[in-house]
Amino acid sequence: MEGALNATDSSTLGVSGARKPPATLRRSQRPRERLAGWPIADRVAWAACWVVGVGVSLVTAAIVLLMAVKGIAYLHPALLFEHPSAAVAQSQSGGFLDPIEGTLLLTAVGTAIAAPLGVAIAVWLHEYGRPAGLARATESAIEMTAGGPSVLFALFGLILFARPVLAFLSQTSAGGSVSGRSFLTAGAVSSLLALPLVVGATREALAQLPARLREASQALGKTRARTIRKVLLPSIRPGIAAGVVLGMGRIIGDTAIVIFVLGATLHLTPAGGLPGLSALRGEGTTLTAYVRYNSPAGEGLAPNKAYAAAFVLMLIVVALNFAVVRLGSGSRRKRPFARWRPARAGSAQ
Amino acid sequence: MNQDPRLAPPVRRIIPRQAGTVVEPRSEPAPSAAAAVASAAQPAVEPGVQSGAWQDPVDMPAPPRAPTTTHSNVVERMRLESVWLAYGDRWVVRDVSLPVRQGEVLALIGASGSGKTTLLRSLNRLTEITAGAARAGHITLDGEEIDGLEANDLRRRISMVFQQPNPFPMSVFENVAYSLREERAARRRRRRAGLPGRGPRGDQLRASVVEALRRAGLYDEVGDDLDRPALGLSGGQQQRLCIARSLAAGPEVLLLDEPCSALDPISTATIEELIVGLRESVAVVIVTHNLQQAVRVADHVAFMHLGELVEYGPSQQIFEHPRQQRTRDYVSGAFG
Ligand SMILES: Nc1ncnc2c1ncn2[C@@H]1O[C@H](COP(=O)(O)OP(=O)(O)O)[C@@H](O)[C@H]1O
Ligand SMILES: [Mg+2]
Numbered sequence: 158m159e160g161a162l163n164a165t166d167s168s169t170l171g172v173s174g175a176r177k178p179p180a181t182l183r184r185s186q187r188p189r190e191r192l193a194g195w196p197i198a199d200r201v202a203w204a205a206c207w208v209v210g211v212g213v214s215l216v217t218a219a220i221v222l223l224m225a226v227k228g229i230a231y232l233h234p235a236l237l238f239e240h241p242s243a244a245v246a247q248s249q250s251g252g253f254l255d256p257i258e259g260t261l262l263l264t265a266v267g268t269a270i271a272a273p274l275g276v277a278i279a280v281w282l283h284e285y286g287r288p289a290g291l292a293r294a295t296e297s298a299i300e301m302t303a304g305g306p307s308v309l310f311a312l313f314g315l316i317l318f319a320r321p322v323l324a325f326l327s328q329t330s331a332g333g334s335v336s337g338r339s340f341l342t343a344g345a346v347s348s349l350l351a352l353p354l355v356v357g358a359t360r361e362a363l364a365q366l367p368a369r370l371r372e373a374s375q376a377l378g379k380t381r382a383r384t385i386r387k388v389l390l391p392s393i394r395p396g397i398a399a400g401v402v403l404g405m406g407r408i409i410g411d412t413a414i415v416i417f418v419l420g421a422t423l424h425l426t427p428a429g430g431l432p433g434l435s436a437l438r439g440e441g442t443t444l445t446a447y448v449r450y451n452s453p454a455g456e457g458l459a460p461n462k463a464y465a466a467a468f469v470l471m472l473i474v475v476a477l478n479f480a481v482v483r484l485g486s487g488s489r490r491k492r493p494f495a496r497w498r499p500a501r502a503g504s505a506q
Numbered sequence: 507m508n509q510d511p512r513l514a515p516p517v518r519r520i521i522p523r524q525a526g527t528v529v530e531p532r533s534e535p536a537p538s539a540a541a542a543v544a545s546a547a548q549p550a551v552e553p554g555v556q557s558g559a560w561q562d563p564v565d566m567p568a569p570p571r572a573p574t575t576t577h578s579n580v581v582e583r584m585r586l587e588s589v590w591l592a593y594g595d596r597w598v599v600r601d602v603s604l605p606v607r608q609g610e611v612l613a614l615i616g617a618s619g620s621g622k623t624t625l626l627r628s629l630n631r632l633t634e635i636t637a638g639a640a641r642a643g644h645i646t647l648d649g650e651e652i653d654g655l656e657a658n659d660l661r662r663r664i665s666m667v668f669q670q671p672n673p674f675p676m677s678v679f680e681n682v683a684y685s686l687r688e689e690r691a692a693r694r695r696r697r698r699a700g701l702p703g704r705g706p707r708g709d710q711l712r713a714s715v716v717e718a719l720r721r722a723g724l725y726d727e728v729g730d731d732l733d734r735p736a737l738g739l740s741g742g743q744q745q746r747l748c749i750a751r752s753l754a755a756g757p758e759v760l761l762l763d764e765p766c767s768a769l770d771p772i773s774t775a776t777i778e779e780l781i782v783g784l785r786e787s788v789a790v791v792i793v794t795h796n797l798q799q800a801v802r803v804a805d806h807v808a809f810m811h812l813g814e815l816v817e818y819g820p821s822q823q824i825f826e827h828p829r830q831q832r833t834r835d836y837v838s839g840a841f842g
Contacts, residue, residue: 377684
């Protein structure tokens with residue numbers, strides 16, 4: 158036996174001897190699925206998935222393409238920096254600087270309210286949830302908000318914020334009636350649209366966290382509050398960011414609230430108070446309202462500008478999504494939360 | 507022993523966020539084997555499994571694999587007296603009494619489901635964050651009832667390392683720094699107690715982190731880049747990071763729940779060496795179902811079976827001359 162072993166090159170048997178890596182490497186690849194062996198139902202489902210996937214992609218691509226072609230055709234830089242004006246002729250109705258500013262401002266106010274509130278509600282519901290009755294009530298309220306039509310919130314907001322007590326949030330006419338319309342009030346109402354999405358995403362993310370993360374922190378003598386703030390929330394930043402993006406999308410896309418509670422005016426109408434913040438108490442409009450108004454379905458009679466504005470709206474949405482997702486994942490180096498994955502059990506050095 | 511139908515003691519049911527509720531779980535006659543052992547064995551021989559009157563085991567022979575242990579520097583830190591633990595209606599730990607000493611390693615051995623983890627978690631009141639868990643009996647730290655201490659203070663003094671490595675999804679540095687930074691409430695308590703009211707910061711923080719990593723034997727492997735994500739480390743490194751994190755809190759007792767069960771032999775050896783090295787500065791309790799490991803690291807061994815403490819004694823006694831048949835059956839697996 159020994160002899161047989163020795164007959165071959167014993168130096169390469171049983172121990173690694175080669176000093177140089179082989180010249181050719183075969184990379185492992187995902188093996189190709191063989192449909193042939195699948196049950197017929199699975200094959201149909203597989204085909205259906207493809208059809209639906211491709212179909213949705215095509216529709217999305219068509220929308221983007223149409224917006225891009227039409228938008229770019231009518232978009233020129235001046236439109237972005239000119240105030241709109243009330244002219245009948247399309248060539249004289251100015252740009253859409255105000256709607257752009259309005260969109261950004263309203264989204265900022267709405268998100269600034271919805272994001273912290275939503276995260277707080279989700280943490281409370283998921284980590285504490287007591288008293289149980291209140292938690293259940295909150296849950297159903299959030300669910301109803303998620304399904305509620307925005308025009309309902311808009312109407313409610315308009316009535317609520319026209320109360321004299323809340324006059325400081327908007328403007329008061331010479332006659333003493335409170336308008337109830339401003340970026341603050343509209344932002345507050347809009348936040349209702351984003352809130353359930355932030356709450357949902359945050360709860361979902363919290364539920365996904367392994368229990369041992371909580372245990373590890375508490376075993377170090379950290380309070381639950383500290384654990385939530387320093388371990389749990391940082392770990393779910395991507396999840397929160399995803400919820401915020403969805404919420405912002407709902408705020409940006411809504412028109413009812415803009416028309417009811419923001420005024421859907423031609424220009425932003427800053428109203429007294431602190432410099433820079435004066436716009437918050439004033440009325441204004443957004444790109445969605447502008448597009449609706451100028452589209453063939455509206456009264457503004459500037460369809461070309463509607464296309465251009467819609468294109469800009471799309472760019473803003475994409476940019477905001479990108480920014481928030483980036484914010485959520487942070488830099489990979491300093492904040493490796495995004496790279497969450499379970500510990501590899503049994504792995505060697 | 508049949509004349510001793512002790513009922514399970516009343517138990518304070520622990521419901522997170524709602525302490526103080528007294529519920530009585532389904533009582534069952536509990537003159538279990540632990541009690542049987544207690545009444546059958548002579549107190550002087552098996553002080554560890556005695557419930558009730560405590561006798562200090564003064565004349566324990568030095569265990570075989572612990573040549574550095576000199577009994578002069580072995581100090582009793584914790585004492586469990588008639589500890590009962592339940593989940594819901596089911597008792598999973600019955601009448602366990604044990605000492606935990608600094609200067610030596612105590613190993614809890616026994617089959618899966620015998621209640622080792624549950625017992626370990628009760629030592630720093632982690633059972634309180636498990637819904638439905640309940641406890642009866644006395645556990646003291648340096649003579650003080652642990653129930654009388656603030657839970658988070660207690661957990662900083664009695665730190666726990668879990669079976670699965672569970673580093674936080676942060677950098678290596680932040681993992682350790684997290685346990686060093688004091689939260690406000692803890693700072694206030696420390697100030698009231700006349701201690702410096704802050705965790706370390708800046709350079710001092712960094713030095714403490716490095717020190718903890720060194721003690722856990724991890725610094726040489728990660729020292730070049732403490733900002734790397736902890737979850738990128740190997741399993742063995744992650745577990746040592748968890749040990750470093752626990753050590754950084756400056757515990758007096760370190761609880762380890764099968765710390766090597768998910769690790770390869772090399773990582774295991776590193777951690778065992780570390781554990782033996784730690785016993786002078788902290789009291790170490792390790793749960794293991796690896797008998798060889800218990801032989802290697804433990805000075806005293808407690809064998810649990812179905813929630814009962816069957817036998818407690820010096821490692822040598824348990825592995826070479828067990829007094830109980832059940833222990834003999836169990837440890838015979840260790841030597842073939
Ligand atoms: N959170 C829990 N809820 C209910 N039962 C539990 C829980 N944890 C453990 N148990 C039960 O308690 C018993 C002891 O478990 P454990 O302490 O984990 O044993 P060991 O660590 O010795 O394997 C087992 O029967 C287990 O099923
Ligand atoms: Mg266990």
